[in-house]
Amino acid sequence: MLAAGEGSRLRPLTRNRPKPMLPAATKPILEHVFDQLIDVGISDIVVVVGYRRDRVQSYFGSSYRNASLTYVDQGKQLGTGHAVLAAEAAADGTCLVVNGDQIADSRIVRDVLEAHNSDAAATVGLLYASSIEGYGGVLVEDGRITTIVEDPSDGRDYLLNVGIYVLDSAAFDAVRAAEPRAGEHLLVDGLSELIERGDVVRGAVSEGTWVDATYPWDLLDVSVELFDTGVVDGDSGANVHEEATVHDSAEIRDPVVVDRDCVIKPGSVVGPYVCLGENVTIGSNAVVEHSVVDTDTRIGANATVVECVTGTGVAIGPGSTVPGGPSDVRVQDRIFEDEDFGALLADRVRDRGSVTYDPGTLVGPNVEIQAGATVRGIVDEETEVRS
Known part of the structure; x- marks a missing residue:
């Protein structure tokens, strides 16, 4: 669970707490994310924290709805890939990676888990969306991802990357090998590294609900x-x-x-x-x-x-x-x-x-x-x- 970021575009709400702790309805965004994971049977969650981590840890403690919570401090927030590598030691083999500041319902989580199989180094959750401005875009052929980019602008028909991944050990190695951009290690660059190597990166297209708050309104x-x-x-x-x-x-x-x-x-x-x-x-x-x-x-x-x-x-x-x-x-x-x-x-x-x-x-x-x-x-x- 990646929950280390501030959410700077949501300032001044994030002056005193990280984006995952902002309210969605009346519960923190992160609590909704936990609920959806637990509803598909997830019982052990490693939470990568950073900015105002005390607000996350004091609210949830060591467990939530009988699921075990283990916290890993990212320290400096140097990108999603850096956050994933911070949790590598706590991961046991193939693992699910989820953004803690975006709500994806249990259908999307289940679809990604069911689409992943042993021939894939990674599987990515996808949605059809009218606009993916400001988000990640993915091109897929025969179930395999051929292109994965951030905020694409070339006019092709991209699917929306909803920030839910199944990764095996090869994916961690690829994230580590990918060149950083502007001092940040990005998870999508690691996935692009896998694709360039010829490894299988699958796309799981879902019809579930996905919501995100980028700006205060x-x-x-x-x-x-x-x-x-x-x-x-x-x-x-x-x-x-x-x-x-x-x-x-x-x-x-x-x-x-x-x-x-x-x-x-x-x-x-x-x-x-x-x-x-x-x-x-x-x-x-x-x-x-x-x-x-x-x-x-x-x-x-x-x-x-x-x-x-x-x-x-x-x-x-x-x-x-x-x-x-x-x-x-x-x-x-x-x-x-x-x-x-x-x-x-x-x-x-x-x-x-x-x-x-x-x-x-x-x-x-x-x-x-x-x-x-x-x-x-x-x-x-x-x-x-x-x-």
Whole structure:
């Protein structure tokens, strides 16, 4: 399990935790990945950790659902191939390698395992996809992979590499032999090395569900996909925790997930497509739609929150408004146009009420926003925003 990366394009959410620990619905992405592996009978998992590894290890400990968890520290994050080699000593012969920051359902895992046989040095999980921009692409002939590249741009009909592999010892040797790029050892370069040698690298095409969050607003799309495909049950009758408190006059619109110790106060409207983490409070007459609200967050009375992602311990004051997109959002050196995205409020952002967030706003951790302010663009961490 490769779970060492930060997820820099998801900043500032990853300022305090790695991407695999960000919420998908109300559980960490990595927990969903574990569930899918265990559902196909995997019982021993080696987890390669690195960036903020304490957040992974303290959350899961030494076991999860009776599966044994062993941790290997990658140290410096020098690529997927480097991560695989860090775990080599803990692997016992042929092994399954899975990205811990992307959710692939058990059908894909099963299809890859069943497609692998003794004549192959490696087998790769694949999907048909309308676009593979930013991901790995694969060309296949008669079940054998002939080409595997990152972010292809030559217009050929590539299949999507979903980051699930079965590798035998020859694959580890090939990863070690492949030339690094920009100081990083990539797993796909090792697979290309196998193909060039004439070894068999198989492709397992699946129809399972695969979701990934590359940018902050993708966490909204991930929750929608998990609801719509049934990976997460969004029926409020089944998915409002028995230890949550929902006032009789509050309205819950499916699909939703409401975790333990949440409080939903009178007259509020929650849903559709809302995920409330543990110990979230929704104030009286507040409206929350299509949002991922992480643990210990407080949304004040009469607030409106649409297409919003929060970190932990956020306080959205009474009467504040996140109106939703579309919006243009800047991430690193790119501008994304017309994204349906209201705002990202990272860990421990606090507004004092009657605050308006322009669509596409990104607010860093530990920001204080004074009452009546209008917030737009990117707000750096530890900042005070005045009205």
